[in-house]
Amino acid sequence: MILPFKFPGARFSTGIVVLAAITAAAAMLTSPPGFPGGLPGAGGPAGVPADEKQQPAKSESPAAGPLRVDRFGQVASAKFQEKVAGEEALKKDREADEAYYGSLQAPDWDAYGGLKGSGETYGLKATGYYHVETLQGRKVLVTPLGTLYFSLGVNGITVNDTYTQLKGQEDRFEWLPPYEGEYRSAFLNTKDTFSFYVANRIRKTGQTYTSREFYQESISRIRKWGFNSAGGWSPANYATEFKVPHFPFLPLSEITEAKVDGLKIFDIFAEGAEARIDALFAKTLPQNKNNPYIVGYFLGNESDYHRIINDVPKLKASQAPSKRKLVEVLIAKYGTIDKFNTAWKAGYSSFDRLYEEPLALSSSQAISDMDAFLELYLDTYYGTVERLFRKYDPNHLLLGDRWLTTPSNHPKVRGILAKTAGKHMDVISINHYSPQLDRTMLQDVYDKSGGRPVLLTEFAFGTREQGLSAPLLASSEAERARLYRAYVEEAASLGFVVGTHWFSYLDQPATGRWFEGLQGESYNFGLLNVADRPYKTFLSGVTETHKSIYDMVLGKKAPFRTTEAAVRLK
16 A cells, blocks of 8 residues: 555555665655745845754764764763663563653543544534634534544654664664564665664564554553554555544655656646646555544645745746746736746847746836746646645545745745645644744734634654654753643644644654665654653643643633744754
8 A cells, every 4th residue: 555654655564664665755854845945044045044954963973973873873982871781681671661652641632632622612513524613703613423632743753764874884783683583674675774663662562563563662651651643644544444633745756757856846837737636646546535543634845935935936947837937927927028027137149048048027017927927836736736636525624735944934935835734734834943933923923914813734843862863952851841731732822723743653763764875864752762761751741732622722721922033953
């Protein structure tokens, strides 16, 4: 089965991810994809922020060599109380886990994660599917049963981000097992890609890793911590099997003709794009249109919308259909090349020259024209997807495309995004990585979208306590807990945010994620570490927030506040 999660083409059999199926997708993947571009900074020539690519948090290059990991994948030099000292300690974790998870009591919500009794109390509708309603002036999600629902999700309920590349950094590892043997399922179908997390699970349980058992256990855990949803990058087939509210992706990335080299957008102006979307939706959507555990669909993740204004004019029409469309729009508007040259402060001899040559944004009119083109692009893209989606699935929500932090932080770009998404999406989704919740930005999106609810689809804070790092750093697990509480509770109290999804379930490996090579991300994003040990101090704050989340949504309780803010990684 093809799963719409982080590696769009991955297949699962007995728990081993098929490498050939995901290698092709790896080049386009990051998690959080494009987060570094979300750091506020200098604008481009049209006042649109340029991508600011922050390097992964490595203190040394492989050549420098000081970073070492022990036989359990832990940073050897790091000293922390939860550090595994030997295999017997891992085996004893089975009893410790039984006691810890057995002591937790999941919130008493209904089968769809909703607030029991809220349908009758507030007159909410039971439609058989998740939908949006207005409750006491607030925009809210409602479960298929007609109960109030705030989505508390976890992204990445898989082990995919725990694999690391071995080749080229072999001297960093205290121990590596043979490829064939009891740790075979900890390799990603090649002797050069290995997961210490999976190996530790094998040591701990004495059993071969399987993705199904991992997912089942993970869902049991996150429910006890008060989460009620599987966020993005999680296998949809298991979510359906185990009756977990989830958020799959539309398979638009499969339409290769709509890709633009160097620019992450779906080029809706590609020849035959609408027909290809129609055929793909006809093939994939009807089989799941009656699934009550699907909350809705994302169109994609972190597209380069902020770059359209500056970059599309530079492209060649022979390589980018959007450039051809832009020239056609300019011809229709100006009529003669002289009028165009005057408006754009250019000197082209004919309109034909515009197709293949870069166009400079040298005037305010040029920038205004590109603003209008961005709106045309988004209106065409969102509108086409909406129309064809409703044709094959009238039951589920369209949840937007998880905006990158950069366009969200740029007032002009987010205004255009909000206006167009508000016309076509049921919910607007934003990957909102920020030291604190940005209420001003969120209110602006809500207002300019015409009142569409907002789903915060990725956020995270980390620490250096176990030798890893993170783009947004807390000083300790206790502070990490307080930052989580303040972010989620304030979001729930705003009256239009309908969910928050943490990124992600597991920490990344100390030696970097495999598909990014020797400088891959090595972030403390997880609820659990490489030894499958939960961050209990952090999670105690998480569960405290989740127990009273519906009081925040209904305005019955003031949100938790802190003056602390995460520190951006330098």
